[in-house]
Amino acid sequence: MENHKKHYIAIIGGSISGSVAANLLANSGFRIVVFEMNALPYGKIEDGLPKWHIKLRNRQIKEIDNKLDHENIRYVPLVKIGRDLEFNDLLNNWGFSAIILANGAWQDREFPVPGIEKFRDRGLIYQNDFIFWFNHHHEADYQGKQYEIKDNAIIVGGGLASLDVVKICMIELVRDKLKEIYNIDEDMFKLEKYGIDKVLESHKVPYKKLNISGVNLVYRKNAEDMPLKSSKDESKASRDKARMVSAKLLNNYKEKYKFNFKPLRVPIDFIEEDDKLKGLVLQKVMVYNERIVPLENETEELRTDLIVSSIGSLPEQINGLQYEFSALKMKKHVDYHVYGYDNVFAVGNAVTGRGNIQESKQHGQKITRRIIDEHLTDDALESWIKKINNSLKETVSQNVESIIEEIRSKDIQPDKIIQSILEKTKDLNDKNGYTTYSQWVQRHLPVRLEEIPKNPKE
Secondary structure: OHHHHHOEEEEEOOOHHHHHHHHHHHHOOOEEEEEOOOOOOOOHHHHOOOOOOHHHHHHHHHHHHHHHOOOOEEEEOOOOEOOOEOHHHHHHHOOOOEEEEOOOOOEEOOOOOOOHHHHEOOOEEEHHHHHHHHHHOOOOOOOOOOOOOOOOOEEEEOOHHHHHHHHHHHHHHHHHHHHHHHOOOOOHHHHHHHOHHHHHHHOOOOHHHHOOOOOEEEOOOOHHHOOOOOOOOOOHHHHHHHHHHHHHHHHHHHHHHOOEEEOOEEEEEEEEEOOEEEEEEEEEEEEEOOEEEEEEEEEEEEEOOOEEEEOOEEOOOOOOOOEEOOEEOEOOOOOOEEOOOOOEEEOOHHHHOOOOHHHHHOOOOOOOOOOOOOOOOHHHHHHHHHHHHHHHHHHHHHHHHHHHHHHHOOOOOOHHHHHHHHHHHHHHHHHHOOOOHHHHHHHHOOOOOOOOOOOOOO
């Protein structure tokens, strides 16, 4: 155990997978430096889940805090690899026994319409930016991007993430109209929990009086093809049941949040007027043998002043590492060891090449068999996350045990190298006024909005 203390290991990213790996290694006696690009290590728990997930967020950040606030872990915030510190410098000049990548997936997939990128943040918004704005723009010191939600907005994508975007848009549109027409300052949490109609009924306001057309969710397949419910197994009966439940879930969502669903459509071009984005040209398609087939000469123009791309996230690539498509290139038959290096490893989204919280937690595991119940409640999502935590801990633990065996075979770091690591990390933290983990977290926690009342009439 004592020799482990002379092995310093760098972990890039302090969120879900990074905090688990760091804590497992620290409990084994290794010394860890966690480099985190943000002030707080919570990743998409903080900036990727809409802010109404209060219980889920609070429980998850408490778990991360408990893992990182450890005597063998040195937390170094506001240091992004590739921006503040080059990977090759970290690899070749710092002297770490190993580097573990747990940097998540924050790069939105590029919207698949040539030329539309020129309208980014002036008509075209990407999901990660949009959720970050929604979660933080109420804060007095918020200095990030500012967005305005538009009626008739188009959200392109499928799955839970796109439904979150749809909910945000419809809830905010209703809140704005209630304030504008009736001077009612309605609670966001109440609208999210009870749905638009129930809240409006409590004010005796018919939805049609708000004159909202509704946002449009554009999806390349049918409702039953949305990944909202996983099949129990690969049998036809199980898959058919999952498809039926997915369709029902989407229909429940439509009734609760009043948006429009545009299935079997793929964006192929954009509409531009006076150097402004004014809509999309959609190709109508059919699904044949699980493949998307364009329908000849069948297109549709959908006009809007706002498009939100919700088609997924990728890990941001780091100079010096090799990638295959969107994911790190790994050694054959070793899903945690990065190709081309003896002492570079990876866990979570850095390996999977995907960007959602659930897949980060279940790294290397199949999609869980029960994600959400028929109401897609926050309690169901929290229960699901809790269930797969055990799967994550088991998988990461197995990988960390293997990593430990590889590190043990390496030479013990001399005191000079260890002292250099301590001095360099101290210099970085001193610049930011860092003292202790708990003090830093308390100082940088954002302003939280309050819980919802017990029923929509309160």
